[in-house]
Amino acid sequence: MGVREEGKHFLQKVFPFLPLFFLLSLSPLFPRPFRLHAWGVDTNREGVRGDMLDIKFLRENIDIVRQSIANRGGKVDLAEYEALDKERRGLILEVETCKMRRNEASKAIAQVKREGGDASAAIAEQAAVGQAIKDLDERLKAVDDRVQEFLLDIPNVPHESVPVGRTEDDNAVSWMWGEKPEFSFAPKEHYELGQELGGLDFERAAKLSGSRFAVTYGWAAKLERALATFMLDVQTGENGYFEVATPVIVNSTALYGTGQLPKFAEDLFKIDGQEAYLIPTAEVPLTNLHADETIDADRLPIGYCAHTQCFRSEAGSYGKDTKGLIRMHQFGKVELVHFTRPEDSFDQLEKLVKNAESILQKLGLHYRVVTLCTGDLGFSSTKTYDIEVWLPGQDKYREISSCSNMLDFQARRAGIRFKDKGQKKAQLCHTLNGSGLAVGRCMVAVLENYQREDGCIEVPEVLRPYLGVEVIEPIARF
RNA sequence: GGAGAGGUGGCAGAGUCCGGUUUAAUGCGGCGGUCUUGAAAACCGUUGAUGGGAAACCAUCCGGGGGUUCGAAUCCCUCCCUCUCCGCCA
Numbered sequence: 001m002g003v004r005e006e007g008k009h010f011l012q013k014v015f016p017f018l019p020l021f022f023l024l025s026l027s028p029l030f031p032r033p034f035r036l037h038a039w040g041v042d043t044n045r046e047g048v049r050g051d052m053l054d055i056k057f058l059r060e061n062i063d064i065v066r067q068s069i070a071n072r073g074g075k076v077d078l079a080e081y082e083a084l085d086k087e088r089r090g091l092i093l094e095v096e097t098c099k100m101r102r103n104e105a106s107k108a109i110a111q112v113k114r115e116g117g118d119a120s121a122a123i124a125e126q127a128a129v130g131q132a133i134k135d136l137d138e139r140l141k142a143v144d145d146r147v148q149e150f151l152l153d154i155p156n157v158p159h160e161s162v163p164v165g166r167t168e169d170d171n172a173v174s175w176m177w178g179e180k181p182e183f184s185f186a187p188k189e190h191y192e193l194g195q196e197l198g199g200l201d202f203e204r205a206a207k208l209s210g211s212r213f214a215v216t217y218g219w220a221a222k223l224e225r226a227l228a229t230f231m232l233d234v235q236t237g238e239n240g241y242f243e244v245a246t247p248v249i250v251n252s253t254a255l256y257g258t259g260q261l262p263k264f265a266e267d268l269f270k271i272d273g274q275e276a277y278l279i280p281t282a283e284v285p286l287t288n289l290h291a292d293e294t295i296d297a298d299r300l301p302i303g304y305c306a307h308t309q310c311f312r313s314e315a316g317s318y319g320k321d322t323k324g325l326i327r328m329h330q331f332g333k334v335e336l337v338h339f340t341r342p343e344d345s346f347d348q349l350e351k352l353v354k355n356a357e358s359i360l361q362k363l364g365l366h367y368r369v370v371t372l373c374t375g376d377l378g379f380s381s382t383k384t385y386d387i388e389v390w391l392p393g394q395d396k397y398r399e400i401s402s403c404s405n406m407l408d409f410q411a412r413r414a415g416i417r418f419k420d421k422g423q424k425k426a427q428l429c430h431t432l433n434g435s436g437l438a439v440g441r442c443m444v445a446v447l448e449n450y451q452r453e454d455g456c457i458e459v460p461e462v463l464r465p466y467l468g469v470e471v472i473e474p475i476a477r478f
Numbered sequence: 479g480g481a482g483a484g485g486u487g488g489c490a491g492a493g494u495c496c497g498g499u500u501u502a503a504u505g506c507g508g509c510g511g512u513c514u515u516g517a518a519a520a521c522c523g524u525u526g527a528u529g530g531g532a533a534a535c536c537a538u539c540c541g542g543g544g545g546u547u548c549g550a551a552u553c554c555c556u557c558c559c560u561c562u563c564c565g566c567c568a
Contacts, residue, residue: 055529092530096537103537106549110498119548126548294488421508426527 054412055151059085068157071164071374081150088143095136102129152262156409158374159346159383165373171386172373177357178366180390181449188455189393190447191324194220196455198475200325211322212314212329214440218475219467223446224332226466228307228439231334231359235436239355241305241336246285248308249276254288257414259380259406266315269329278311282335283433290339291414294426300418301348302339305436307332325440326398332439338432339416342408345430346383349405353385356401356436362462365445366390368397382407385434389441393448400441403434 058065058081066078105126112119163172194200199220205213216224235241252275255261260268260280269278279285286304295302310333321327336355340348353369360367372384381404388397408428411417417426450458457472464470 089530092537096530099537102548106498109548113498123548130548 055085055147058151058154065154065157068374069155071158072155072377073166073375074155076150076154081147084143084147084150088140088147091136091140091143095133095140098129098133098136102126102133105129149262152256152413155377155379156382156407158377159405161371162377162383163371163373166375168373168376170373171370171376174369174371174385176366176368177361178364178390180366181392183392183451185453187392187448187451189324190391190444193393193447193451193455193457194324196474197457197472198477199223199472201477210329212327214325214328217477219469219472220443222467223463223472224439224443226463227442227446228332228334230362230463230466231436231439231442232305232307234359234362235305235334235336235355239303239358241303241355244286244289244304244306246279246282246289246306246308248279248285248311250279250284250288251275252277254284254291254414257288257291258284258410259413260284263379267313269311269313279308280312281310281333281433281435282306282308283337286335286337287410287416287431287433288414290416290429293416295339295416295418295429297341297418297420300339300341300429301344304337305334306337307334307439325444328440331441334436334439336403336434336436339418340430340432341418342427342430345405345407345432348430348432349383349385349403352432352434353387353403356387356403356434359437359442360387360389360400360445363442363446363460365449367400378402378404380404380406380409382409387437389445391445391448393451398441398444400445401435401437404432406431406433 062078062082069076069078105122109119109122109126112122163170165171191200191202195202197219199217201215201217202213205215208215232243236243249271252261255268255277268280271277285308286306289304290302309330311330312328314327314329317327325331336352338345338348338352357367357369367387367389370386370388372378372381372386377384384402384404386399387401387403389400390396391398407430410431411428416429416431418429419426446460446463447457450460452458452471455474459467459470459472
């Protein structure tokens with residue numbers, strides 16, 4: 001694999017100045033049925049700021065940003081940033097004035113030479129100017145790099161509907177669906193059930209790979225495959241998504257675009273010696289599909305879904321969820337990603353949650369939806385709904401999906417724009433993403449909610465065509 | 479992995495040998511207009527991004543980075559990517 005990014009400063013990677021407009025020309029290749037026109041959307045919704053965390057927005061609204069960082073429990077020295085921004089603008093003025101003079105002088109020299117005159121005096125006069133510009137450019141680049149480092153470190157501003165709080169205890173339960181199933185016996189946890197039924201094997205996984213990996217056999221391998229296929233079928237069939245299969249290795253540019261880098265490098269698996277990483281979620285490749293592109297406005301909203309393996313280092317989660325399938329280094333997930341017009345993104349967020357919920361409803365699994373508070377909100381998100389499924393074995397609700405509106409935060413970093421027909425200016429898209437759903441955790445939920453007293457698992461109605469059985473019974477493994 | 483050819487605006491495609499009338503020709507497409515009952519054709523005009531500036535305007539951008547020069551799409555170094563052929567391979 002090539003190391004494409006070597007020798008390239010990361011700022012150039014994040015803000016490449018090469019808009020690729022080929023999507024415009026490709027649009028006839030996308031047939032109508034794949035577009036999401038069925039998603040009725042109200043326009044002109046309030047509460048959306050198009051210029052959020054834009055350098056100019058930040059300059060004019062630094063107090064809002066300062067407050068939002070405080071609400072998240074974060075820390076960024078914005079006073080230093082303000083000084084840098086001021087210095088940057090001063091340097092730009094200075095160096096551009098120099099360049100203007102140089103351009104004028106060069107033109108004059110060219111004129112003299114063309115007429116066969118002697119320009120050596122003028123050339124000698126310009127000798128020092130070139131060096132001065134070089135020095136100024138160097139200083140500007142240094143300041144500019146610092147400014148961009150700050151910008152990359154500043155999280156998105158939480159939407160005003162997001163509760164202010166510090167930890168997950170401050171999240172607000174927004175709505176619920178279904179009811180907790182009742183058991184005439186003490187329900188077991190999924191890893192007990194899975195191991196007793198011969199489907200889950202953590203010992204051999206540890207031998208092969210280490211902790212936080214699993215090997216599945218027979219019905220468990222098949223159930224995982226069935227769940228993923230079922231989810232894709234619903235999302236592409238009923239909910240209108242366009243299925244995509246992406247690479248699971250991406251470069252650092254993509255990870256800067258969606259916000260995993262530069263701040264969260266320790267959560268990622270990096271390929272040794274290369275600027276290449278295993279994806280922590282399909283959000284990264286799906287969102288970056290349109291990086292540095294301008295999308296035809298009449299193609300919006302776009303909805304993609306993909307089933308991929310996801311890889312997370314889980315650094316800092318030692319001792320947490322050490323048993324079972326809940327917290328793995330590798331897990332399957334069906335991801336949903338939307339590209340929308342700015343005024344549509346909050347309606348799209350509601351739609352996105354509903355689409356994720358539809359899977360749990362069809363599986364008959366009880367869940368609640370919580371709105372994350374400012375302290376629990378992800379770096380790139382302005383508002384996030386977590387769907388938490390009920391796990392009777394654990395006697396807890398556990399996150400199975402996280403649906404977020406990123407506004408133009410990722411679009412700015414990745415360069416994702418759209419343009420209306422006849423309009424001169426392209427605008428930044430809004431991007432959203434959510435799990436629809438995490439496959440491993442969904443298997444956990446099925447096992448715990450559909451367990452019988454004899455330890456067998458009743459197969460949910462909708463999965464029976466995929467599995468070919470009504471009950472999961474013990475198997476002997478080799 | 480080896481050899482060769484390439485990377486220029488929404489697209490196609492000049493310019494690169496021999497640096498300065500290139501503020502990137504020309505064509506197509508897009509947008510606006512004339513004409514027309516309407517359309518097509520023809521003709522006329524227009525046509526990107528980013529940053530600085532209240533604005534006029536200015537600066538930067540020919541795959542990325544660096545260098546030479548008063549001045550670089552053009553010369554030098556380096557990296558990346560694409561294509562063709564060969565090798566290997568599911």
